Amino acid sequence: MIATFAMWTFILERFAYYLFAHKPTKARLKAEWDARTDKTSWRAQAIRDEMISQIKERTDSNVGIIKTLVALAPLLGLLGTVTGMIEVFDVMALSGSSNARLMAGGVFKATIPTMAGMMAALSGLYFSTVLPRWSARETQRFADELSHY
Numbered sequence: 001m002i003a004t005f006a007m008w009t010f011i012l013e014r015f016a017y018y019l020f021a022h023k024p025t026k027a028r029l030k031a032e033w034d035a036r037t038d039k040t041s042w043r044a045q046a047i048r049d050e051m052i053s054q055i056k057e058r059t060d061s062n063v064g065i066i067k068t069l070v071a072l073a074p075l076l077g078l079l080g081t082v083t084g085m086i087e088v089f090d091v092m093a094l095s096g097s098s099n100a101r102l103m104a105g106g107v108f109k110a111t112i113p114t115m116a117g118m119m120a121a122l123s124g125l126y127f128s129t130v131l132p133r134w135s136a137r138e139t140q141r142f143a144d145e146l147s148h149y
Helices: 002-034 042-058 063-095 099-145
Strands: none
Touching: 002 042, 002 063, 002 099, 042 099, 063 099
């Protein structure tokens, strides 16, 4: 649950960046570029590349963490299932019976963490593929805006 909460916090942070901070950042860097008189020298092109790198760095921020948490969610769910199954076998060993009804209830409870982990991963999977595309697209747009000189 904590991993899912963290994943969604980072996803929402990316949305907040694109909604509130991305346009002002692009506008500030573009104004800085437009204020330059020299736009063709090697130094000017290095400054342009550095500005594009700043945009790429800001748009790529936390995307790796989101991808990691998406990959980690099913594994944490599986860990919960294994822990639950150990408890089922422990109860069976202590009670000395192999009552199918007791086992079925325990197995049912043990599989819930796997389902929760898969749902968490599926909910974040879309964003772990879309956010890198948004980053590449926005970086390329900014590079194109600076290239018209």
